[in-house]
Amino acid sequence: xxxxxxxxxxxxxxxxxxxxxxxxxxxxxxxxxxxxxxxxxxxxxxxxxxxxxxxxxxxxxxxxxxxxxxxxxxxxxxxxxxxxxxxxxxxxxxxxxxxxxxxxxxxxxxxxxxxxxxxxxxxxxxxxxxxxxxxxxxxxxxxxxxxxxxxxxxxxxxxxxxxxxxxxxxxxxxxxxxxxxxxxxxxxxxxxxxxxxxxxxxxxxxxxxxxxxxxxxxxxxxxxxxxxxxxxxxxxxxxxxxxxxxxxxxxxxxxxxxxxxxxxxxxxxxxxxxxxxxxxxxxxxxxxxxxxxxxxxxxxxxxxxxxxxxxxxxxxxxxxxxxxxxxxxxxxxxxxxxxxxxxxxxxxxxxxxxxxxxxxxxxxxxxxxxxxxxxxxxxxxxxxxxxxxxxxxxxxxxxxxxxxxxxxxxxxxxxxxxxxxxxxxxxxxxxxxxxxxxxxxxxxxxxxxxxxxxxxxxxxxxxxxxxxxxxxxxxxxxxxxxxxxxxxxxxxxxxxxx
Amino acid sequence: xxxxxxxxxxxxxxxxxxxxxxxxxxxxxxxxxxxxxxxxxxxxxxxxxxxxxxxxxxxxxxxxxxxxxxxxxxxxxxxxxxxxxxxxxxxxxxxxxxxxxxxxxxxxxxxxxxxxxxxxxxxxxxxxxxxxxxxxxxxxxxxxxxxxxxxxxxxxxxxxxxxxxxxxxxxxxxxxxxxxxxxxxxxxxxxxxxxxxxxxxxxxxxxxxxxxxxxxxxxxxxxxxxxxxxxxxxxxxxxxxxxxxxxxxxxxxxxxxxxxxxxxxxxxxxxxxxxxxxxx
Numbered sequence: 001x002x003x004x005x006x007x008x009x010x011x012x013x014x015x016x017x018x019x020x021x022x023x024x025x026x027x028x029x030x031x032x033x034x035x036x037x038x039x040x041x042x043x044x045x046x047x048x049x050x051x052x053x054x055x056x057x058x059x060x061x062x063x064x065x066x067x068x069x070x071x072x073x074x075x076x077x078x079x080x081x082x083x084x085x086x087x088x089x090x091x092x093x094x095x096x097x098x099x100x101x102x103x104x105x106x107x108x109x110x111x112x113x114x115x116x117x118x119x120x121x122x123x124x125x126x127x128x129x130x131x132x133x134x135x136x137x138x139x140x141x142x143x144x145x146x147x148x149x150x151x152x153x154x155x156x157x158x159x160x161x162x163x164x165x166x167x168x169x170x171x172x173x174x175x176x177x178x179x180x181x182x183x184x185x186x187x188x189x190x191x192x193x194x195x196x197x198x199x200x201x202x203x204x205x206x207x208x209x210x211x212x213x214x215x216x217x218x219x220x221x222x223x224x225x226x227x228x229x230x231x232x233x234x235x236x237x238x239x240x241x242x243x244x245x246x247x248x249x250x251x252x253x254x255x256x257x258x259x260x261x262x263x264x265x266x267x268x269x270x271x272x273x274x275x276x277x278x279x280x281x282x283x284x285x286x287x288x289x290x291x292x293x294x295x296x297x298x299x300x301x302x303x304x305x306x307x308x309x310x311x312x313x314x315x316x317x318x319x320x321x322x323x324x325x326x327x328x329x330x331x332x333x334x335x336x337x338x339x340x341x342x343x344x345x346x347x348x349x350x351x352x353x354x355x356x357x358x359x360x361x362x363x364x365x366x367x368x369x370x371x372x373x374x375x376x377x378x379x380x381x382x383x384x385x386x387x388x389x390x391x392x393x394x395x396x397x398x399x400x401x402x403x404x405x406x407x408x409x410x411x412x413x414x415x416x417x418x419x420x421x422x423x424x425x426x427x428x429x430x431x432x433x434x435x436x437x438x439x440x441x442x443x444x445x446x447x448x449x450x451x452x453x454x455x456x457x458x459x460x461x462x463x464x465x466x467x468x469x470x471x472x473x474x475x476x477x478x479x480x481x482x483x484x485x486x487x488x489x490x491x492x493x494x495x496x497x498x
Numbered sequence: 499x500x501x502x503x504x505x506x507x508x509x510x511x512x513x514x515x516x517x518x519x520x521x522x523x524x525x526x527x528x529x530x531x532x533x534x535x536x537x538x539x540x541x542x543x544x545x546x547x548x549x550x551x552x553x554x555x556x557x558x559x560x561x562x563x564x565x566x567x568x569x570x571x572x573x574x575x576x577x578x579x580x581x582x583x584x585x586x587x588x589x590x591x592x593x594x595x596x597x598x599x600x601x602x603x604x605x606x607x608x609x610x611x612x613x614x615x616x617x618x619x620x621x622x623x624x625x626x627x628x629x630x631x632x633x634x635x636x637x638x639x640x641x642x643x644x645x646x647x648x649x650x651x652x653x654x655x656x657x658x659x660x661x662x663x664x665x666x667x668x669x670x671x672x673x674x675x676x677x678x679x680x681x682x683x684x685x686x687x688x689x690x691x692x693x694x695x696x697x698x699x700x701x702x703x704x705x706x707x708x709x710x711x712x713x714x715x716x717x718x719x720x721x722x723x724x725x726x727x728x729x730x731x732x733x734x735x736x737x738x739x740x741x742x743x744x745x746x747x748x749x750x751x752x753x754x755x756x757x758x759x760x761x762x763x764x765x766x767x768x769x770x771x772x773x774x775x776x777x778x
Contacts, residue, residue: 391509393608420512422777429518430510433608497512 012467016145017476020105030056032283033275039268046246048269050276051239051308051371052103057280059101059290061306064222065297066233067111070096077291086120086129090136097144100292102225106144109224109235110151110176114161121159129160134167141173147457147477148225154181155210157191165198165205174451174458174475178205179223179441184432185211189425196424196431199444200416203451203458206443209435216407217358219302226369226456227409227441231358234302236408237277241308241368242269244315244340245377254319254336258343266307266347270363273305277354304359306408307348308368311377312337313384328383328398337402341381345405367403367410369455372483379455380410388494392430400437411441413453417497418446447495454481454490501592502625505539505617509605516701517610519641520602522629524617525590529645530680531668533706535743539617540585549578549588558588585745595629602633611639611661620648623656630659641701645679646687650694662701663694670716678711688724695725700732707762708739709754714762722769734774736762 007013007021033055035043042048053061070092074082078096083089093116100107121129140149153161161180168178180187180195187210195205208223217231230236247265251257280286287293287300313327316337320326325333345365353363367380378384381402389395392414403410420427431442443453450460459481467473467482485491503525511521527540534540547560557572558565565588578588602612612633614626619642630640640660644650645668650657657663667687669675675684694700703721707714714736722729738753759776766774 393509393605396608417512422775423512423516425516426512426518429610430608433518433606436607497510 012470012472012479014145014472014474017479020476023105024052024054027054027056027058032056032279033272035272035275036268038264039272042247042265042268045250046243047250047265048272049241049243049308049371050272051241051368053238053240053276054103056284057238057276058284059103059286060235060237060280060303061103061239062108062224062228062230062236063100063102063292063298064109064224064230064232064235065096065100065107065111065292067093067096067116067297069233069295069297071116073295075291075295075297077295083120086117086124086132089117089120090132094136094139097140101290102148104146104148104225106146106149108148108150108228109222109230110140110149112153112220112222113151113178114153114158114164117160117164118158126163129163130167133160133163134171137164137167137171137173141171141175142474144175145475147174147177147459147475147481149176150179150222150224151176152179152181152208152223153205154191154195155183155186157188162191162194165194168204169198169201172202172451172460174460174463174477177456177458179208179227180205181210181213181223182207182431182435183210183214184435189428192428192431193424196427196444197421200418200421200424200427200446201449203443203445203449203453206411206441206453207431207435209438209440211435212438212440219358223409227411228306228366229408230304231302233298234300234304234358235298236306237280237303237355238273239306239308239366239368240269240273240276241310241366242266242344243310243374243377245311245318248315248318251319257319258339262340262343263347266344266351269307270347270351270353273307273363274354277305277356281355300355301357304356304408305353305363306366307344307363308366309341309344309406310368310370310374310380312340312381312402313378313387314376315340326387328387328389328395334398334401337381341402341405364408365406366408367406370484370488372480372487374484375487378488381406382412385489386492386494392496393433396430396434396439397437400434400439403440404438406440409441411443411456412439413443413445413493415447415449415452415493415495416444417495418448420444420497421446452485452490454484457481459485499594500625500628501594502622503542503590504593504598505587505590507598507601510608511613517639518608519611519613520605520609521613521615521643522598522602522619523615524619524622525587526621527616527618527645528621528647528681529618529668530585531706532678532680532711532746532748533708533739533744535740537585537743537745538579538582538587543582543586543588543590544584546584548583549581552577552581595625595632598629599632599636602638603636606636609638611641613641613643613664615643618645618647620644620650623648623653627653627656627659630656634659644690646684646690647681648690649686650690657694657697657699660699662699663690664702664704665691665694665700666704666706667691667717667721668706669713670720671713674711674713688720691721691724695728695732700725700728702733702735704735704737706737706739707754707759708748708751709758711748712739715765718762718766718771719769722771729770730772732771732773734766734771735777736766736774737777 102108316327369379463478505523505525
């Protein structure tokens with residue numbers, strides 16, 4: 001129990017962070033999941049990871065409520081009437097968000113926020129709207145103290161979206177992340193350029209390839225947490241990952257890895273995910289008791305299981321052995337990486353996933369971006385920091401190739417020279433080029449920005465300094481981000497621009 | 499086959515025109531501006547060989563009176579440029595328009611166009627016309643970055659192929675011009691300014707601002723007078739002098755302060771340059 005006592009007496013955690021940690025510790029005293037011996041072995045060698053999801057799942061990992069439903073029906077449970085003006089809308093959302101659970105204890109998805117707000121702006125001046133939205137955005141940043149939280153804008157230009165972009169530049173908030181669903185055929189250039197410009201001041205928004213992602217589900221999709229592409233009105237039961245380098249370390253040959261080890265480990269991971277989903281759906285009581293289900297904000301049929309992949313780069317390099325051919329730089333290494341991805345996607349296509357109707361009973365692939373304890377394991381299918389390709393176009397072509405198989409979230413992060421602020425259209429051209437080749441998601445921050453993107457979430461460098469200095473910090477993602485930033489040498493990310 | 503000396507083809511440029519562009523830097527310039535920030539592009543290598551012995555990677559060799567450069571071996575340390583006493587570079591390739599375009603094609607679909615710069619690209623007007631013809635056939639837009647010393651009224655076909663010219667107006671008074679650029683006259687620059695404005699090919703005007711060396715106030719009002727009502731549409735970049743990369747008498751000169759730059763911006767606004775900006 002000394003770990004629990006450490007939490008209770010910590011001087012680096014806020015009260016809220018202690019409560020969350022204690023709840024987690026309590027959950028982990030249970031062993032309700034049936035985990036076979038072989039699966040335990042893969043956990044031990046660090047080839048499978050449950051990503052701190054807890055040992056007795058009592059809510060889906062990510063929930064994507066249909067907020068439009070709140071606008072038309074209000075909520076009986078929360079005693080909210082359908083809002084009639086902007087004040088009522090923002091107040092209703094603030095109440096509602098508080099009651100959306102997730103793995104983090106906070107809502108990970110805040111809706112297509114511009115679309116929610118836009119109809120309520122009629123007759124409200126920019127100045128008045130900005131004051132209201134400023135209070136709203138600051139409320140979100142100060143009460144959702146975990147930056148695995150996402151709001152979406154676009155693809156159409158809206159006045160609400162424009163006001164939010166202007167405010168974000170000014171407010172320098174880490175929460176929420178914003179993503180622009182971007183489609184050059186729908187999003188006007190000047191609006192997208194405004195988004196690029198904002199991102200070079202506040203690291204928001206990121207750019208999601210709308211043209212590709214809109215086909216992911218029969219329903220509309222949203223971007224949540226750390227770039228998860230999920231169905232609105234549902235979400236993800238679970239996200240567990242295969243940590244490829246852990247598995248490659250025990251391989252006796254490339255052939256043994258590809259044809260024996262990897263399929264065997266994936267089978268174990270799939271079984272483990274199904275076991276989590278089984279407990280959540282059949283035993284936890286969540287779907288029977290939550291007002292979100294009863295009132296139609298979510299539907300059990302709209303949830304999927306996300307199979308995460310991480311460390312493709314290091315795995316490939318381990319298998320390439322001593323010949324120094326490496327991921328991103330040599331075609332032989334990249335061809336091997338593609339073979340690995342094919343094995344994984346073939347597995348996902350044939351493995352029967354429980355309670356995953358909306359994905360046709362399949363697990364869906366996700367480029368998992370890493371954990372604070374990962375050392376020497378690069379996010380998803382990215383090329384390692386400091387080993388990036390010199391030419392950004394080559395880098396993006398490589399990304400497009402390896403984003404292909406991944407359907408529920410995969411992206412790249414680029415720090416940009418300050419001069420980029422003078423010409424957002426240049427960066428937009430690069431986004432257009434990358435998206436036309438199949439790249440799925442891109443984000444930028446200015447090289448000296450206080451706000452930096454860690455793996456997919458934002459943290460302030462100034463807050464990381466405080467945390468390193470043993471001070472209490474408001475957002476728990478500062479704690480995660482600091483280790484990640486240091487372990488993975490994120491300050492050395494290649495800065496792009498000329 | 500036509501070739502031109504090429505200093506560099508940059509795949510990505512955020513600063514050389516609207517959108518993302520690949521920039522081709524020609525070697526050789528007919529001016530020698532005291533504030534030039536890439537003076538190594540001014541002259542052609544005369545194969546003295548002073549750079550060869552210091553090359554750390556062995557990329558430079560001398561044979562039959564010529565300095566040869568091996569780009570595969572070069573580590574881009576620029577040691578050769580630092581020791582060169584004639585503002586030249588041994589790292590120059592003589593390429594045809596087709597060869598240049600082969601390199602540019604690798605940057606599709608990430609760029610919307612190309613920009614020719616230098617050195618002084620308009621010293622090779624027929625060459626850039628050929629290059630632009632190929633680029634346009636591939637859907638790319640073309641811009642010229644120029645010091646304005648080539649009389650562009652003589653090249654209507656070239657102008658028709660390009661979206662516009664980014665013109666440096668380095669000084670208004672003739673003597674000031676001679677002192678800062680080493681050039682004889684800025685009469686052609688003024689003629690180009692007028693012509694480009696008239697035919698709607700003036701993409702951008704640039705002034706490098708350094709009080710005591712450049713009569714920026716006179717340049718701003720001179721341009722306004724010359725281009726008339728076009729002032730409202732043209733981008734005017736007031737570039738703050740920086741000593742980075744500068745060789746010679748201005749290499750330790752401090753940059754003008756913000757107050758001065760703001761005064762110039764104010765003057766530009768008053769004269770109707772709605773799109774004037776300071777580049778710091």
